[in-house]
Amino acid sequence: MTTSDRERQVLNRIERTRRRRPKVREERITLAHGAGGKATQTLVEAVFLEAFRNPVLEQLDDSAVLEIGPSRLALTTDSFVVTPLFFPGGDIGHLAINGTVNDLAVSGARPLYLTAGFIIEEGFPVADLIRIATSMREAADAADVHVVTGDTKVVQRGKGDGCYVTTAGVGVIEHDRRLGPSEVRPGDAVIVSGPIGDHGITIMLARGDLGIESDLVSDTASLHELAAALLDAAPGVRMMRDATRGGVATVLNEVARAAEVAVVVEEDAIPVRPEVRGAAELLGIDPLYVACEGRFVAVVDGAESDRAVEALRRHPLGARAAVIGRVGEAPAGLVLLKTAFGGTRICDVLVGDPLPRIC
Amino acid sequence: MTTSDRERQVLNRIERTRRRRPKVREERITLAHGAGGKATQTLVEAVFLEAFRNPVLEQLDDSAVLEIGPSRLALTTDSFVVTPLFFPGGDIGHLAINGTVNDLAVSGARPLYLTAGFIIEEGFPVADLIRIATSMREAADAADVHVVTGDTKVVQRGKGDGCYVTTAGVGVIEHDRRLGPSEVRPGDAVIVSGPIGDHGITIMLARGDLGIESDLVSDTASLHELAAALLDAAPGVRMMRDATRGGVATVLNEVARAAEVAVVVEEDAIPVRPEVRGAAELLGIDPLYVACEGRFVAVVDGAESDRAVEALRRHPLGARAAVIGRVGEAPAGLVLLKTAFGGTRICDVLVGDPLPRIC
Numbered sequence: 001m002t003t004s005d006r007e008r009q010v011l012n013r014i015e016r017t018r019r020r021r022p023k024v025r026e027e028r029i030t031l032a033h034g035a036g037g038k039a040t041q042t043l044v045e046a047v048f049l050e051a052f053r054n055p056v057l058e059q060l061d062d063s064a065v066l067e068i069g070p071s072r073l074a075l076t077t078d079s080f081v082v083t084p085l086f087f088p089g090g091d092i093g094h095l096a097i098n099g100t101v102n103d104l105a106v107s108g109a110r111p112l113y114l115t116a117g118f119i120i121e122e123g124f125p126v127a128d129l130i131r132i133a134t135s136m137r138e139a140a141d142a143a144d145v146h147v148v149t150g151d152t153k154v155v156q157r158g159k160g161d162g163c164y165v166t167t168a169g170v171g172v173i174e175h176d177r178r179l180g181p182s183e184v185r186p187g188d189a190v191i192v193s194g195p196i197g198d199h200g201i202t203i204m205l206a207r208g209d210l211g212i213e214s215d216l217v218s219d220t221a222s223l224h225e226l227a228a229a230l231l232d233a234a235p236g237v238r239m240m241r242d243a244t245r246g247g248v249a250t251v252l253n254e255v256a257r258a259a260e261v262a263v264v265v266e267e268d269a270i271p272v273r274p275e276v277r278g279a280a281e282l283l284g285i286d287p288l289y290v291a292c293e294g295r296f297v298a299v300v301d302g303a304e305s306d307r308a309v310e311a312l313r314r315h316p317l318g319a320r321a322a323v324i325g326r327v328g329e330a331p332a333g334l335v336l337l338k339t340a341f342g343g344t345r346i347c348d349v350l351v352g353d354p355l356p357r358i359c
Numbered sequence: 360m361t362t363s364d365r366e367r368q369v370l371n372r373i374e375r376t377r378r379r380r381p382k383v384r385e386e387r388i389t390l391a392h393g394a395g396g397k398a399t400q401t402l403v404e405a406v407f408l409e410a411f412r413n414p415v416l417e418q419l420d421d422s423a424v425l426e427i428g429p430s431r432l433a434l435t436t437d438s439f440v441v442t443p444l445f446f447p448g449g450d451i452g453h454l455a456i457n458g459t460v461n462d463l464a465v466s467g468a469r470p471l472y473l474t475a476g477f478i479i480e481e482g483f484p485v486a487d488l489i490r491i492a493t494s495m496r497e498a499a500d501a502a503d504v505h506v507v508t509g510d511t512k513v514v515q516r517g518k519g520d521g522c523y524v525t526t527a528g529v530g531v532i533e534h535d536r537r538l539g540p541s542e543v544r545p546g547d548a549v550i551v552s553g554p555i556g557d558h559g560i561t562i563m564l565a566r567g568d569l570g571i572e573s574d575l576v577s578d579t580a581s582l583h584e585l586a587a588a589l590l591d592a593a594p595g596v597r598m599m600r601d602a603t604r605g606g607v608a609t610v611l612n613e614v615a616r617a618a619e620v621a622v623v624v625e626e627d628a629i630p631v632r633p634e635v636r637g638a639a640e641l642l643g644i645d646p647l648y649v650a651c652e653g654r655f656v657a658v659v660d661g662a663e664s665d666r667a668v669e670a671l672r673r674h675p676l677g678a679r680a681a682v683i684g685r686v687g688e689a690p691a692g693l694v695l696l697k698t699a700f701g702g703t704r705i706c707d708v709l710v711g712d713p714l715p716r717i718c
Contacts, residue, residue, distance in 0.1 A: 029483040034513025044511060047485070048475070051492035052499070052506040056472075064507035066472055068531055069430045077474035077527055081512045113415075113425055115436035116407070117525040119478065124388045126406070133410035140411070147411040148423035151525075152403060153440045154393025155716065159520040166476040166510075168436055168527030172427055357514060 022046040030353075036245025036291075037350025061180060062241065063107035065173065074109035076100055077168040083357045085128065085162050087206040089198075089217030092165055093132040095293055095359055097139035097147075098222045099244065100169040105227040106240035106296050108179045109171030111143060116150040116167050121160035132163060143222035145169070175231070181258035181299075183238040189305035190255075190263060190325040191298045193226055193318045194219065195271040196248050197290035200358050201279045210282055216275045221294030226315050233311030236301025243295050244359055246350045249288040251297040252325075252335045253349045260332045265325035265347065267339050288337075289350050291358045299327065381405040389712075395604025395650075396709025420539060421600065422466035424532065433468035435459055436527040442716045444487065444521055446565040448557075448576030451524055452491040454652055454718055456498035456506075457581045458603065459528040464586040465599035465655050467538045468530030470502060475509040475526050480519035491522060502581035504528070534590070540617035540658075542597040547686040548664035549614075549622060550657045552585055552671055553578065553679045554630040555607050556649035559717050560638045569641055575634045580653030585676050592670030595660025602654050603718055605709045608647040610656045611684075611694045612708045619691040624684035624706065626698050647696075648709050650717045658686065 022045040024033075032039035049057060056064045063076040080096045097114065104111040116136065120129065140147055198219040205214050227240055241251045248270070256263045265288075272280075272287045280287045294317060300308045305323050312318030335347040381404040383392075391398040408416060415423045422435040439455045456473065463470040475495065479488065499506055557578040564573050586599055600610045607629070615622045624647075631639075631646045639646045653676060659667045664682050671677030694706040 024485045027485055029479050029481060029485060029488065029513055031481055031513050031515065034479070034511060040511060043485075044509075047489050047492050048506075048509055048511070051489070051496045052475075052509075054505045054507065056505065056507040057509075062508075064472065064474075066507065066529070068432065068471065068529070069428075071428045071430050073427065073529075075472055075474060075527075075529060076508055077476045077525070078510045079476035079478050079512045079525060081478055081514050081518075112427065113423065113434055115423075115434060115527045116411075117436045117438035117476075117527075119438050119440060119523055119525075120388050120393070122388060122390055126383045126386055126388060126402075129388065130406050130410070133406050137410045146413045146415065147407075148413065148415040148425065149421075149435055150403075150407055150411075150416075151437045152393060152399060152407070153438045153523075153716075154388055154390050154712075155440050155520060155523075156390065158517065159440075161514060161518040164478055164512075164514075164523070166436070166438060166478075166525035166527075168434075168474045168476075170425070170427070170432075170434060170529065357512075 031356045032353045035350060035353035036250055061107060062103040063109065065107065072173040074104050074107045074171045074173055076103040077166065078103065079164060079166040080359060081164050081357050082203065082359050083161060084206050087218060088202055090220040091132060091135050092163065093135035094139045094220045096165040096167045097136050097143060098220050098293060099359065100167040101143040101145060102223045102242040104169050104171035105224040106242050108177060108231060109173045111145045111169055111171040111224055113148045114145050114167050114169045116147050116165060118152045119160055119164040120154050121162055122154055122157045124162050129163065139222065143224055179237065179239050181239050181255040184255050184259035184261055184299045184327055186261055186327050186329045187302045188238055188299045188327040189302045189323050190327065191300060191308060191321060192248060192271065192295060192324050193312055194295050194320045195273050196243065196292055196295055197272060197276040197280060197287040199293040200290035200355050201276045203358050204283065204355060205279060210279060212279060214275050219292050219294035221317055223294060223296055226312060226317050229311050229315055230298055230308060234300045234304040234308040236304045238299040240296045240298045243292045243297050245291050247289040247291055248297055249347050250349050255299060256335050257333050262328040262331050263325060263335045264328055265335065265337050267337055269322055269324045271320045271322050283354060285354045288347060293359060390715045391712045394709060394712035395609055420466060421462040422468065424466065431532040433463050433466045433530045433532055435462040436525065437462065438523060438525040439718060440523050440716050441562065441718050442520060443565055446577060447561055449579040450491060450494050451522065452494035453498045453579045455524040455526045456495050456502060457579050457652060458718065459526040460502040460504060461582045461601040463528050463530035464583040465601050467536060467590060468532045470504045470528055470530040470583055472507045473504050473526050473528045475506050475524060477511045478519055478523040479513050480521055481513055481516045483521050488522065498581065502583055538596065538598050540598050540614040543614050543618035543620055543658045543686055545620055545686050545688045546661045547597055547658045548661045548682050549624065549684040549686065550659060550667060550680060551607060551654060551683050552677045553654050554632050555602065555651055555654055556631060556635040556639060556646040558652040559649035559714050560635045562717050563714060564638065569638060571638060573634050578651050578653035580676055582653060582655055585671060585674050588670050588674055589657055589667055593659045593663040593667040595663045597658040599655045599657045602651045602656050604650050606648040606650055607656055608706050609708050614658060615694050616692050621687040621690050622684060622694045623687055624694065624696050626696055628681055628683045630679045630681050642713060644713045647706060652718060
């Protein structure tokens, strides 16, 4: 079977999936349903999209864009269940602020106000809660947003895991540009804003499962300035998306499917720290699938790729930004990875959950 | 010691509390920290208000009122951890939509858009998740709001309790009126929109802890129409607040403290179903402290109380609305309950958590 036969097969499969109504095959929720890959996608489409169906939700973007009076607002939410709660480079509080700020920022909005809901397990140390709240405040200050309302619930011992945080955020969109994966077209360039996988691997190492010591720290950071810098520098920005659960590979697959294009990535061009590459190898997972919490994928007009990368590199969080690939016409709907050895393989969305509770 | 001596003592205590910085005395979180009473208040003030301090959050209203461009918006969030997930008259999905809609409605906003974050325990039946999502859709339709974005996380077995839902909501405020407990003044009338305590007692009965069978159902409902009807009918509405955790007593105490007034309630005037009264007696708790999920407390200009109650009674959800008390000048900061036998007692905020995980 030639490569193009195989590609046609895969394409047919995708088309079939599109036509039929998605259905969760499992009777019970598994960790894979929370991993951000294929199972999450099916669950979201079959259960939540099916129940709540409306034109805004159908976009399945990380932020909903709303017209309220004369204002265009972005609204987003994320729940955080990371374990351990405190890890090198950050904690659940940082993640909860930065994650929601980033969802707003990559939708092209200026993040303004956040809500915070806490589900705390009975017996959780008050000192740890203060530490989390303090670090949320630091992250909010850094992102120039305000936590304006919240809620606190307590569950019995054994019915939680210390502390879960859910943030929602509102931002304002102050330009007329349309951003989103469906804006992507052949000839565009694919950019990542920095080395990938630091966050996910840091969490795995912090759990001690691998028995490795390392200086690696989470990349958790607010991307609002970096996103604004890119929008300023390159009028041809098609989309930005922070590469959290499911990693860069998942974002690229969303792009390929939404825009019905091929995304061709040069493996050699992807910035990955050696510690991340090493630990990912031990885990048997490609760094492309490992969550970041302070990196985004951007697709820009191919003619603007140099300007875009330069603009990103001027910001400390984008110092290692790089073009990692190009958008082509065929095979539509697929992400292809050109390996260092000259081969090409299909880079599908994540199946299963090799790294549970990473954010 | 005379009553007024005692009142003076209590007042002095409140004043001392105000002056010193609140501090959580416990080293670890207890269920009382989630009960909506005194411990929750201290936790919120000492940890979250202290960390996030800003003028909007300092109001400690259920919704934050934000000026974004020319629009006045309300933003709110609530986490739901009720057990059991399904109960007579509703389920966690109904609560999650209605709770957030109601927080917006009682702040005087027209609810528009909601977010939904799910924290699901591994092994949770997919059919139950579909049931929850479907009931959220029904409640959203009834409240004329849309769930426009969401998030799904899965935690390992034993790290959750089936399914937790956190909703956030945005509404638009289309009038210039100022509402809030600090707007209340002596001479105002205190109204409840219907019989109190149905939700909390329904949950307790559904757990089977009391071994009582009953036809009682939760009062969970969207109050957006009722709130709008009251605002239309009575220009002198000072504040509305849905009486959830901590019940009507907690709302009245917030009013008394925020406005520095006395709230004097006639016990006989409070609508309470006999089943609720009976079960509350068995539990050793006053119905005034039991959560409702479809009732609000409103304070209106005393001269408009008849008109206000009439307007509420025209709506099915307000059929048993009643004036339950009056606002006086002294003793400022206190809620006094005039009992059926002619006595008067102080009705303080809830201490401890007699009914955990009610919402």
